Amino acid sequence: MATLTDVAKKANVSKMTVSRVINHPEQVRDELKELVYEAMRELNYRPNAAAKALANKRTQIIKLLILEEMDTTEPYYMFLLTGIANELDKYAYSLQLLTRNNVQIGDSDGFIVCGMRREDETLIKSLDKPVVLFGQNEMGTDFIDSNNEESMAKATKYAIEKGYEKIVYLGIAIDEPFSHSREKGYIKVMNDYGKKPCIYNLKNRSRYSAAFIKENWGKFSENTLFLCASDRLGLGVVREIKEQNGIIPEDYGVIGHDGVFLDQIAYPHLTTLKQSITEMGAACARMVLKKVNEEGKAQGNQLFETELKRGGTTR
């Protein structure tokens, strides 16, 4: 592997100049810069992350803290991880994965945290390096998330326009901002259309949504659409509607949320709101690196739109 020194020799400059070309190009004459770039190209120079880390008193490591139990977690995270990892790679950063079981921090330049719940606030506040959250929150920490409210608003509108008479919202029974936002989007559009919201909150398991449909089957006239806060809930709803011999999508519609894997497990495939998880992962990585470079300066939030992906569960 070529080093700074090799490049410097080839370009007939000192290695400090090469280092400057990389880190403070504005301090170097254009002429020299060209020479250096050329030498780097010819030698296929790749900076040594360890040396850089040592000199900068950095680690070139970002820790990803996953606070959710993975048994109950959707495949979801693989996409997030890929997004993060690919982006980190570009800056010679690498990733360390932490779960609740091994939070024995080693050392890192920053954190990305996901699956956070309210009670984790103290844990997160205790981290002494820049933090970016994946998932909206109200503690003022920078975050990346889907635009949950807008997402559900869009779905509600879609359902109404498809002519479903009654739109029932099945939310996730958890007191977290993302959940409230989704509900809010639904309510807003229902009000706009002069329809009465109808909301039930359930644990995020398909058996609960299935059980719910079973118990309340009598209540739901034909031409009802179940708008679910997760594909998992959607899955249970579809299962039980079929069990009850309801006809999908003519008499009953189902829309899920997330669009990661589970929507494709359902039969027919769920109409769902697909999140751009991989892009969001990349955004998390970029944001945390930026924060690292700016001594932890707040970066604000970033919301991603979801895409309504039509499956076989809506007209």
Added chain:
Amino acid sequence: MATLTDVAKKANVSKMTVSRVINHPEQVRDELKELVYEAMRELNYRPNAAAKALANKRTQIIKLLILEEMDTTEPYYMFLLTGIANELDKYAYSLQLLTRNNVQIGDSDGFIVCGMRREDETLIKSLDKPVVLFGQNEMGTDFIDSNNEESMAKATKYAIEKGYEKIVYLGIAIDEPFSHSREKGYIKVMNDYGKKPCIYNLKNRSRYSAAFIKENWGKFSENTLFLCASDRLGLGVVREIKEQNGIIPEDYGVIGHDGVFLDQIAYPHLTTLKQSITEMGAACARMVLKKVNEEGKAQGNQLFETELKRGGTTR
């Protein structure tokens, strides 16, 4: 953060001695070792991975190369990743994730490769650092995998003992060793019991197994068990049996394979062969690090037993 030098001062030795205590303890007098250990404890010394990496001409990075498409992949990999990451952490190693899209290698000390197919042989042979495969193979590369043959043998035996008359094997139509091994385990036990194997190979998608059941429904008398090479296939089978009003588990049984997430999505839950993915991940990490320390010396293979996890799809 305390450094080697800090520890050395505290223990009244040179930093070289401290380094030796860590890396070649047999070269240091017990007396001094005690002093050093004590100092390390008091200062809560953690070695600086970057410095170590630089001095050793290592990177302290292992790359995980995932060759499968993740859209079609089971959540599976999150568990693997956790296992790998936790283990690497212990040795101040971190992880970089590569997919087919970004194999532009940076630099690393070794590779763990998974989702490999035959045609990837050249790619893998081209890697210039120690490699461990997750998944059995015939190219002589060290690997970790479940004991696929034994796993299916165990399931077949179980099905027979539960009194299912006919055991139909639904394999994954792919010319890879893991697939052949699973089939082999089935055949072996069927022969042992004097039963005639009945094998179909399908693409690993639930809609194909569902379609298969639908088309062939007439052929399957009651008291048949479908032994599936994946939970995904199992899922489709369960779905279609219910569609045909077959009764599970009394008249028809289903056993899947993998035990990661999908088995719990089915209703009723699939009886499945649960793999110890996280442990296997840790084993991959250990093996690749060992290989790194032994200049790439071959490490052989390591097979993990699966656990038969009873769900509602067998008697």
Added chain:
DNA sequence: AATTGCTGTGTTATCGGTAACAGGATAACA
């Protein structure tokens, strides 16, 4: 007592970068 060998420890140089400082060249000004 002198030589040899073995242990165990310290010294030095090095890994590949970067910050801080030093100093030469040129332009701007008195």
Added chain:
DNA sequence: TGTTATCCTGTTACCGATAACACAGCAATT
């Protein structure tokens, strides 16, 4: 022309570890 400021580039020291070598102390050998 001499002084000062500005711009660029090079030199030096250092980040925190490790390998290679040097060497002191002691036991075994002659």
